[in-house]
Amino acid sequence: MKNLVSMKELSTDQILSILNQTKAFHDGTSSTLRNNYMVSNLFFEPSTRTKMSFEMAERKLNLEVLPFDAGFSSTLKGETLYDTVKVLESIGLDVLVIRHEQNNYFEELVGKVKPVIINGGDGTGNHPTQSLLDIYTIWQEFGTLQNKVITIVGDISHSRVARSNADALTRLGAQVRFVCPPEWQGEFEAFNNFDEVIEDSDVLMMLRVQHERHDGKTIFSKEQYHQAYGLTLEREKKMNKSAIIMHPAPFNRDVEIATELVECNRSRIFKQMENGVFVRMAVIEMILKGRE
Known part of the structure; x- marks a missing residue:
């Protein structure tokens, strides 16, 4: 692994x-990198979690x-x-850690x-380290992804998180489903009725x-969206006993x-953020160790 772009x-x-x-970093293992490396985070779109998480990971790696x-x-x-x-x-x-509005911007850089x-x-294309921290959070919770039912709900067509997770989670044995308004499903097959898929997720x-x-076009008010596709208190009560809630944030x-x-017993939203530091440490360390 020389780079990580998708x-x-x-x-x-x-x-x-x-x-x-x-997991090793999470358990307290220290970095074994031998050289002094210089890194910069080039974020051309707004970010709190990803940018600060990368910077914390970089500093923990010295x-x-x-x-x-x-x-x-x-x-x-x-x-x-x-x-x-x-x-x-x-x-x-x-x-260089880069976030950019252009899909596949990395094609002009890699190699x-x-x-x-x-x-x-x-853009709306890829977010590999978010996918990795999502996978790690699920793996941490259940010990496996095999046969787990992952239901991704929301603005699917514009989501780099959905695209990155769809491929990776499926390869790891999970069943991935999408729920969204018909106008937002893009290239994915999706359920339009959220209530149909809650209980077995x-x-x-x-x-x-x-x-x-969305170019300023909205098809729902906030209240309408919450009732149709939001995780309401009523919908949470339908979830199975061991099911968890995730969100890449901002929410x-x-x-x-x-x-x-947001912070109920089922929620792993802030655990995802915590895990993101260790995932990004692992990615950077593994790439740089391969170059040493």
């Missing part, structure tokens, strides 16, 4: 190796983190992403630049409605999930 480039064995290394502020970079003067990356390569960066490229999210993974990708309270459920 889940499709990871074999099942590689995913399992990342899970095992994540990497030197060079700040990058897209709002004050030369991309505002017309510099291309490729040229920005070549600048950072020239001054000695070893690892053409020296730094490691880790995808922190591209092991995981309900709720997704944020990405208004910024809109009382839209896709009732406020009372």
Whole structure:
């Protein structure tokens, strides 16, 4: 593994190796990296969880983190992403974590630049480390993904989380289902009635409605969406006893999930965030160890 840009480039064995290394870090194992590496996080879209999680992971690995502020970079003067990356390569960066609004932005970088490229999210396409932390959280909960029913609910067509998880979870033996309004199912087959799939789900993974990708067009009010596709208090009561609630966040309270459920006993939302640090440590360490 020389870079990480999508889940499709990871074999099942590689995913399992990342899970095992994540658990080792979670249990207190220290990094074994020998060199001093320089890393920068290039986020051209807003982010709290992913950006800060990567920075915490990098600091726990004793990497030197060079700040990058897209709002004050030369991309505002017309510099291309490729040229920005070549600048950072020239001054000695070893690892670049990039989030960008363009789908598959990494295609112009991988194999053409020296730094490691880790995808922190591209448009509506891929979000591999989010998928890995989701997988780890489910694995942590149940000890396996085999035959687990994962129901992903929400703005499917605009979700890089849904796309990354659909492939990886299925390869690991889970049954993945989607629930959304017909207008938002994109290339996926999806249920339109949320209540039909609640009782036999092991995981309900709720997704944020990405208004910024809807060109200002809305088909529901917040209240209408919550009643039709939100995880309400009434729907939570229908979940099976061991089922858990997940959400990649940020979450809109009382839209896709009732406020009372965000931190309920079933919720693993903040556990996902905690796990994200260890997953990102594992990814960075494994890539850099392969280069040593």
